[in-house]
Amino acid sequence: MEKSERRQKLLIHARDVFAKRGYHAAKVEDIVTAAGVARGTFYLYFADKRAIFEEIVDRFIAKLAMNIVRVDPYDQARSVADQVSENIRRIVSILLEDRATTKILLADALGVDPAFDRRLHSFYDEVGKLLEQSLRDGQELGIVEIGDAAMYAIMTLGVVKELLYQVILRGWDHPEETIVEEIFTFLRRGYLRVEPSKSRAQKRR
Amino acid sequence: MEKSERRQKLLIHARDVFAKRGYHAAKVEDIVTAAGVARGTFYLYFADKRAIFEEIVDRFIAKLAMNIVRVDPYDQARSVADQVSENIRRIVSILLEDRATTKILLADALGVDPAFDRRLHSFYDEVGKLLEQSLRDGQELGIVEIGDAAMYAIMTLGVVKELLYQVILRGWDHPEETIVEEIFTFLRRGYLRVEPSKSRAQKRR
Amino acid sequence: MEKSERRQKLLIHARDVFAKRGYHAAKVEDIVTAAGVARGTFYLYFADKRAIFEEIVDRFIAKLAMNIVRVDPYDQARSVADQVSENIRRIVSILLEDRATTKILLADALGVDPAFDRRLHSFYDEVGKLLEQSLRDGQELGIVEIGDAAMYAIMTLGVVKELLYQVILRGWDHPEETIVEEIFTFLRRGYLRVEPSKSRAQKRR
Amino acid sequence: MEKSERRQKLLIHARDVFAKRGYHAAKVEDIVTAAGVARGTFYLYFADKRAIFEEIVDRFIAKLAMNIVRVDPYDQARSVADQVSENIRRIVSILLEDRATTKILLADALGVDPAFDRRLHSFYDEVGKLLEQSLRDGQELGIVEIGDAAMYAIMTLGVVKELLYQVILRGWDHPEETIVEEIFTFLRRGYLRVEPSKSRAQKRR
DNA sequence: CATGAATGAGAATTCATTCAT
DNA sequence: CATGAATGAATTCTCATTCAT
Numbered sequence: 001m002e003k004s005e006r007r008q009k010l011l012i013h014a015r016d017v018f019a020k021r022g023y024h025a026a027k028v029e030d031i032v033t034a035a036g037v038a039r040g041t042f043y044l045y046f047a048d049k050r051a052i053f054e055e056i057v058d059r060f061i062a063k064l065a066m067n068i069v070r071v072d073p074y075d076q077a078r079s080v081a082d083q084v085s086e087n088i089r090r091i092v093s094i095l096l097e098d099r100a101t102t103k104i105l106l107a108d109a110l111g112v113d114p115a116f117d118r119r120l121h122s123f124y125d126e127v128g129k130l131l132e133q134s135l136r137d138g139q140e141l142g143i144v145e146i147g148d149a150a151m152y153a154i155m156t157l158g159v160v161k162e163l164l165y166q167v168i169l170r171g172w173d174h175p176e177e178t179i180v181e182e183i184f185t186f187l188r189r190g191y192l193r194v195e196p197s198k199s200r201a202q203k204r205r
Numbered sequence: 206m207e208k209s210e211r212r213q214k215l216l217i218h219a220r221d222v223f224a225k226r227g228y229h230a231a232k233v234e235d236i237v238t239a240a241g242v243a244r245g246t247f248y249l250y251f252a253d254k255r256a257i258f259e260e261i262v263d264r265f266i267a268k269l270a271m272n273i274v275r276v277d278p279y280d281q282a283r284s285v286a287d288q289v290s291e292n293i294r295r296i297v298s299i300l301l302e303d304r305a306t307t308k309i310l311l312a313d314a315l316g317v318d319p320a321f322d323r324r325l326h327s328f329y330d331e332v333g334k335l336l337e338q339s340l341r342d343g344q345e346l347g348i349v350e351i352g353d354a355a356m357y358a359i360m361t362l363g364v365v366k367e368l369l370y371q372v373i374l375r376g377w378d379h380p381e382e383t384i385v386e387e388i389f390t391f392l393r394r395g396y397l398r399v400e401p402s403k404s405r406a407q408k409r410r
Numbered sequence: 411m412e413k414s415e416r417r418q419k420l421l422i423h424a425r426d427v428f429a430k431r432g433y434h435a436a437k438v439e440d441i442v443t444a445a446g447v448a449r450g451t452f453y454l455y456f457a458d459k460r461a462i463f464e465e466i467v468d469r470f471i472a473k474l475a476m477n478i479v480r481v482d483p484y485d486q487a488r489s490v491a492d493q494v495s496e497n498i499r500r501i502v503s504i505l506l507e508d509r510a511t512t513k514i515l516l517a518d519a520l521g522v523d524p525a526f527d528r529r530l531h532s533f534y535d536e537v538g539k540l541l542e543q544s545l546r547d548g549q550e551l552g553i554v555e556i557g558d559a560a561m562y563a564i565m566t567l568g569v570v571k572e573l574l575y576q577v578i579l580r581g582w583d584h585p586e587e588t589i590v591e592e593i594f595t596f597l598r599r600g601y602l603r604v605e606p607s608k609s610r611a612q613k614r615r
Numbered sequence: 616m617e618k619s620e621r622r623q624k625l626l627i628h629a630r631d632v633f634a635k636r637g638y639h640a641a642k643v644e645d646i647v648t649a650a651g652v653a654r655g656t657f658y659l660y661f662a663d664k665r666a667i668f669e670e671i672v673d674r675f676i677a678k679l680a681m682n683i684v685r686v687d688p689y690d691q692a693r694s695v696a697d698q699v700s701e702n703i704r705r706i707v708s709i710l711l712e713d714r715a716t717t718k719i720l721l722a723d724a725l726g727v728d729p730a731f732d733r734r735l736h737s738f739y740d741e742v743g744k745l746l747e748q749s750l751r752d753g754q755e756l757g758i759v760e761i762g763d764a765a766m767y768a769i770m771t772l773g774v775v776k777e778l779l780y781q782v783i784l785r786g787w788d789h790p791e792e793t794i795v796e797e798i799f800t801f802l803r804r805g806y807l808r809v810e811p812s813k814s815r816a817q818k819r820r
Numbered sequence: 821c822a823t824g825a826a827t828g829a830g831a832a833t834t835c836a837t838t839c840a841t
Numbered sequence: 842c843a844t845g846a847a848t849g850a851a852t853t854c855t856c857a858t859t860c861a862t
Contacts (some may be wrong), residue, residue, distance in 0.1 A: 022316035111227040145396040158367025192393040243844040432726035521637040555806040572773025600805040601760040
């Protein structure tokens, strides 16, 4: 077996163990047993348990980051709607393709340690900023509602995260395409068909 | 000091320690030091570390659950919009009132152990079901868009969670009322002002 | 058993284990077994294995340092010879009184780790400086041979260390008083009764 | 590269690594890296880490032992003084020539393991015995002070060891010739110019 | 012979929980 | 009841040595 092959094997099994048990309950013992290597072998490839976890998450967020493409409203070939839904589709597709890592990202990555939390936050910040900027562009073109773009970005993130969380952690089975469509539709028109309440307006200070 | 007083003190300090460090990094030592009691005393009031964590989270989700009120479309006194936004307001208010526990709920509660995860999931299920039923009612009355009510419920949950997450964990400061309004507005009309793409339409089954 | 009593117990047994096995071969396990306490108890009293070793050595060198008294040539009550031999006697006495720790000091303390080596060196420096200064004083008074006082100091140290090393590590049994007398005599008149060789003088550059 | 050349290279680099880090902190990894051979190669030439250390020390003490020459009082060509100082000179010269190994011998060789300690002790015994016999011869000829020859031998050893220790481990720089002269002078006449104290004399048995 | 990846025994340390006072 | 010292199971990581290529 080649060196990088064994490394890869460890990464895959570590991912599965982390996904199954969570970071803290996952023991190095479990990983090496799953990978069928000796305990010491693990440390030939990774400095420690945190390092392999970090690599799993980092690779994944790098892949995600690469697949969020800025929307170009002047693109002749593809409409804005197409580009937006393509973005959603790509992200959802990556997340569903590697469910174990998505589970790790959504459920375990937070709280591993403060330094790692910062890294995670900076990823979400990055995603947020990218989304926010796209939304501002969209506002100028009149295709995004006037309003707090940062807020929209966060809410979009929340929608995607929660949906994937339900699908992957709770086994809520839906075809990928349906998920993409539902997100798109939700962003496009919300769901409430009521006017803002007057009493609320009155309570404002 | 009275018995229940001492217990309460432990709960409060445990909450703060858990919020600051996360479940695993929070040591029983930290909790008893903060509460100013002896280590052994802790075990007079709580079976183990998990038990106190559980109680903190359970109390909080019970409080939250109590404050999600079924929308009554026939209520003469309050419009549906009012009732919906009241629900959002109450929940956001509870979450912001006890930021430490909200932080625990959003960032630390998941992954403590499988049994606890199930409990958490069942809480979110409950919330989801309640929301879903309300949305179905709304659909019959034409005040909620036709579509997958469970999906709407999940997305709503995602929006609320992510927003609170940003406000509490990332220090994204916004007045409570603004948060409530933004959520309401988002649910009401989304933000995208584009038509669904044709290519997507073609793929529909 | 009192807190400080247990600490003391650990120190004594650790000393014996270190003396018997040396720093590296001494396992924390051995120490706690000897002391009859649980493994974790060890860490209640000492941060780690190095800390207890450090304390053993530090206490001992502090005791030694305290017992090297500057020779006062104007002392009416005690002659210089008395004072010198008293110094030797005190040091030898302390070293022979606690043979285990002397063994540790002479055979194991060096090479534990670089930081610890520095500490040891600084102790020997201190002793050397004290001795050197006394010797310089003695030179002014004509009771110490003219020559490199630092060199004399080092040689004195060497004589004491090697003699004790033989007595303690090699079981070379001699009464304390004999040891003291022999050292004194050696310092006083050496043992060679030959003239420096001429050839040596010629080789000088 | 030839077989014996590779072996030699390992010995030299091992010596340097042991001198720099001490036996326990020196890793086989460090040695093979320094020697530029593969890890497995090390074990083709040496049974284990201890074996190479042993060989380094053994070779060195063999060389030292060879260079301690019995003093011949009837030698017509060289005076006793010459022969004694030649002995000192040869030993000091060997020790200073290979400072790395001297450092190992003085600071690291002790405490590696009990069997090795015994070997070291037997070397010092041998040296001691040789010295002692020479001193006894000297006593018969009236060129060595009456007294415990074994004691004189040990003290001589101590003087040489401590002086070299200071020069090599503490960087106390002195020309070789000065060192030899100082040792010789010290052995010849000590440095104290006081009479033995009376109180001490009274205690004598 | 040389290589260097793999091995696994072994040690230190942590910390939730217990229990004698 | 309260205390806090004692416990020891559990886990991580290191590194000398082996062995297949």
